[in-house]
Amino acid sequence: MDTLSKAKLAMDTVIRIKVVPGHHRLLQEAEERINRAFMVFRSIEQACSRFDVNSELMRACRETGRPVPISPRLFEPLKFALAMAEVTDGAFDPTVGLAQEELGFNRHYLTGETARSTADRLASFRDIVLNERDRTLFLRTPLVIDLGAVAKGFAIDLAASELKDFAGFMIDAGGDLYAGGLNERGELWQVGIRHPIYKHSCLQTLDISNQSICTSGGYERKSPLMKGVHHIIDPKSRRSPNEWISCSIIAPFAMMADAFSTAAFLMNAENGERLIEQAGISGIMMSSNFRIVNVGGI
Known part of the structure; x- marks a missing residue:
């Protein structure tokens, strides 16, 4: 069975996508859908990157004490990260961004620019308030949110939704992956x-x-x-x-x-x-x- 494979750089890793269209006439559509899947990774990176001072996330982190409207592509992974923080009683905490900056994890993989933030070292996930109805983010104190443990997975899931109609597909984002349907051998x-x-x-x-x-x-x-x-x-x-x-x-x-x-x-x-x-x-x-x-x- 025919397959189509492409790879691109995004989110500090190589994204590899392989599609089993299931029918020869779907090859062209497969290429279009793969390109749309790559665009998903770029859009999530623009929304959720801690390493880009101009990302939606970092712009929102510079606003304290007032509700800030945020897009679904930032709201949803942040909501999941906060739920994980609650379940683990703070063992998992998306406000670890400042600590990561201070330990040298602050260099953008493409530009080489470094992010340096001023924030409350005692901040925790409990200082983040999400309003589901208005889709706003409210920070009680200055802090740096890191979504490195959810954003790539969120991007993979959205990319998978672009490819779900094909007989099979594999999305591999630096070893984190989703496999849908069956491979080219029907297995x-x-x-x-x-x-x-x-x-x-x-x-x-x-x-x-x-x-x-x-x-x-x-x-x-x-x-x-x-x-x-x-x-x-x-x-x-x-x-x-x-x-x-x-x-x-x-x-x-x-x-x-x-x-x-x-x-x-x-x-x-x-x-x-x-x-x-x-x-x-x-x-x-x-x-x-x-x-x-x-x-x-x-």
């Missing part, structure tokens, strides 16, 4: 989860359809300013947790898999595993002593 998509230590090996291989797999780990993005710190930062200690090396989540939606992989990584083993099981999803985690833990029926 489930076979997906390998990268081993966090041996980068050319797989930790585990899964056959999936209409599911997402997202991974959080501290083995790639290291702080240029502090040894032993990576980009996943505990909002309370302002340091990186070290109980897990990687945490991969399998879920029906990419934003869910994205957020839960980060949340479980930030929590201790007992709480992280409970979080995954209570959500009815699955996880594959590697502990700091290289033990592989399967959660939720994998």
Whole structure:
């Protein structure tokens, strides 16, 4: 069966999209839909990037003490991030942006420009108020919101909606992915989860359809300013947790898999595993002593 594949750079990673149209006459439409899917990633980046001082997110973060109207492409991932913060009692907290800036995670991947913000170091997710009716954001104190644990998953889900009518498709955004339908052989998509230590090996291989797999780990993005710190930062200690090396989540939606992989990584083993099981999803985690833990029926 014919397939169509394209790749573009967005959101600090290479986005790869593969479509199985299901019929030769749908090839042209597949290309148009793939281009629309890439446009989704650009629009979410423009709305949610912490690294662009002109993004909708960073413009809103400069407004304190008054309600600011925001677009659905910022409102929805922020709403989900705040719900995760509530569920985890602040272990997952989107106001960790200032701590990330201070640890050197503030350089734009395209321009090289660095973001430097003035904010309240004691701010938490409880200082953010979203008004569902008016779709406004209200900040009680100056803070920096980081949506790195939800925005890419949200973009993947919106891009998947552009491709859902085809026989099959795969969206891979730097290892975070969604597989829809069946592959070109009419089979489930076979997906390998990268081993966090041996980068050319797989930790585990899964056959999936209409599911997402997202991974959080501290083995790639290291702080240029502090040894032993990576980009996943505990909002309370302002340091990186070290109980897990990687945490991969399998879920029906990419934003869910994205957020839960980060949340479980930030929590201790007992709480992280409970979080995954209570959500009815699955996880594959590697502990700091290289033990592989399967959660939720994998």
